[in-house]
Structures are given as structure tokens and as C-alpha cells.
Amino acid sequence: MHSNIKLICLDLDGTTLKDISNISEGNIEYINKAYNSGIKIALVTGRLFIHCLYFSKVLGIPIYAVGNNGTYVYDVENNKVVYSNFFGVDFLVKIHKFVREKHFNTHYSTIDTIYSNNKLEDYHNEEDKKEYSMKEVVIDSEDSWDNVFKNHGDNICKVVVSSNDQNKLNDLILKVMELGEFEIEYSWVNTIEILKKGEGKGKGIIELRKYLDIDKKDIMCIGDSENDISMFRECGYKVAMNNAIDKLKEKADFITLDFDKDGVAYAIKNLLEHF
Numbered sequence: 001m002h003s004n005i006k007l008i009c010l011d012l013d014g015t016t017l018k019d020i021s022n023i024s025e026g027n028i029e030y031i032n033k034a035y036n037s038g039i040k041i042a043l044v045t046g047r048l049f050i051h052c053l054y055f056s057k058v059l060g061i062p063i064y065a066v067g068n069n070g071t072y073v074y075d076v077e078n079n080k081v082v083y084s085n086f087f088g089v090d091f092l093v094k095i096h097k098f099v100r101e102k103h104f105n106t107h108y109s110t111i112d113t114i115y116s117n118n119k120l121e122d123y124h125n126e127e128d129k130k131e132y133s134m135k136e137v138v139i140d141s142e143d144s145w146d147n148v149f150k151n152h153g154d155n156i157c158k159v160v161v162s163s164n165d166q167n168k169l170n171d172l173i174l175k176v177m178e179l180g181e182f183e184i185e186y187s188w189v190n191t192i193e194i195l196k197k198g199e200g201k202g203k204g205i206i207e208l209r210k211y212l213d214i215d216k217k218d219i220m221c222i223g224d225s226e227n228d229i230s231m232f233r234e235c236g237y238k239v240a241m242n243n244a245i246d247k248l249k250e251k252a253d254f255i256t257l258d259f260d261k262d263g264v265a266y267a268i269k270n271l272l273e274h275f
Contacts, residue, residue, distance in 0.1 A: 011223035012045040026262035049111035054132035070204025071157035083207035089153040110155040162191040202230030
């Protein structure tokens with residue numbers, strides 16, 4: 001294992017979190033041990049930036065937030081935006097044209113708010129996060145979307161689309177990709193995330209490492225899903241969870257334990273033994 005790691009980049013769901021809202025005591029302990037050893041910590045997630053702030057509070061350390069699938073990078077300690085890239089009205093109208101035709105479950109994310117055409121079931125106990133809770137606005141009329149894009153388009157950085165009809169989802173992917181202006185990644189078996197061309201977790205890490213003046217070889221990344229592949233491309237030491245998809249495991253330097261068996265703690269423990 002490379003012993004000069006200066007930055008650890010951690011995916012959240014399926015990796016650092018033991019469930020939808022919590023980090024295990026074991027993971028907290030070893031993330032803090034890494035931080036106290038002089039290693040910087042970044043949370044790199046498809047979740048909204050506001051959740052990164054919450055989990056920074058849970059960890060009790062200042063982290064770097066790479067939220068909204070890499071499109072918003074923030075230095076928590078210095079209260080500074082490192083990088084951001086938002087859609088704007090024109091891009092959103094192009095995407096929504098296809099979404100509207102097929103009636104997908106869709107939500108449009110800012111750094112703290114989701115505009116959705118259906119009530120989300122993915123997140124629980126948001127009220128417990130208090131000032132770090134995600135806001136949700138359900139849009140129940142198609143005519144209202146134009147106003148959402150007009151008023152909030154410059155703050156929307158990610159679009160999430162889901163369907164249990166794989167053929168319908170594949171058709172959407174083809175149509176959106178034909179435009180040549182977007183990136184698409186699976187975040188779950190029936191869910192895709194649409195970003196502007198060139199964006200993703202990897203792009204967020206590129207911007208963070210430039211800001212921190214850290215070499216790619218001195219970064220360790222830990223993840224589990226397809227949207228972690230671009231993250232793996234931008235780090236020197238790649239760790240896949242045991243519960244990770246096969247495509248990610250094939251690219252890993254090390255496979256740690258499952259997310260519910262403190263796989264992050266196990267990987268960091270192995271790192272610190274060589275540090």
C-alpha cells in the first residue's frame with residue numbers, strides 16, 4: 001500500500017454510512033485517526049452538499065465536501081467554495097423535454113433542495129439533521145416546471161431519473177446522450193444521474209486536488225457504485241467495498257469489508273499500519 005496518502009476521499013451511501021442516516025462508531029473512530037495523523041478527509045457523494053455538512057458535524061472534523069456528484073466542492077474549515085458547475089435554464093429544458101414525454105420519477109437538485117415530481121422515499125429522519133436537513137419541493141403540475149427552471153435553474157447542478165422499466169430508462173439514456181452535452185451515470189440499478197458534460201466525482205476530485213496542491217498518487221478513494229468509477233480514475237490508491245459492483249472491484253487495488261461491517265474503518269486501519 002502507498003504510504004504517503006495525503007487525502008482520503010469517501011463515498012457515503014453503501015460505503016461510509018451504515019444506513020441511510022448514520023456513520024458507525026468504528027468508521028468515525030478510524031476516519032478521525034486518519035485526520036489526526038495529518039490526512040485530509042473528503043466526502044464525495046451524489047447526495048446534496050447540505051448532507052456533507054451534516055456528516056462533517058457527525059465526524060466532528062472539518063472535511064472537504066464534494067457534493068452533488070462532484071459538481072459542488074467546498075472547503076468547510078475555511079467556508080470557501082472551491083468549485084461549482086450549475087445547469088442553467090436551457091440545459092434543464094432539454095432534459096425535461098425527454099423526461100416529460102415518458103413520465104419518469106425525476107428530481108432536480110440544488111446544493112440543499114430537491115425539486116421533485118413525486119414524494120421521495122429515499123431519505124428518512126431529515127428533521128433530525130436540523131439546519132443541515134434537505135428541503136424538498138414537490139411539483140405536481142407540469143406547467144410549474146418552467147417557473148422552477150426560470151427561478152432556480154442557475155442553482156440546479158444534478159438531475160436524477162428513476163424507473164423500474166429498464167427499456168424506458170435505456171431509451172432516455174440514448175436520447176440524452178445523443179445531445180452530446182451531458183454525462184450519465186447509474187447511481188442504482190434503476191436510477192441514473194444526469195450531469196453537464198465533463199462533470200462527475202472525478203472532476204470534483206481534480207478541482208479539489210488542484211486547490212490542495214496534492215498529487216493524484218497521494219489520494220486514496222473508497223467507493224461501491226458506478227458513479228465512483230470516475231473517482232477511481234483520479235486517485236492513486238483505489239479501495240472497493242466488498243459490496244461494490246464488479247466493475248469497480250475490477251479496478252480496485254484493495255477490497256475491504258462490506259459497508260455494514262465497517263469496511264471504511266478496516267481500509268483506513270490497513271493504511272495507517274503502513275503510514
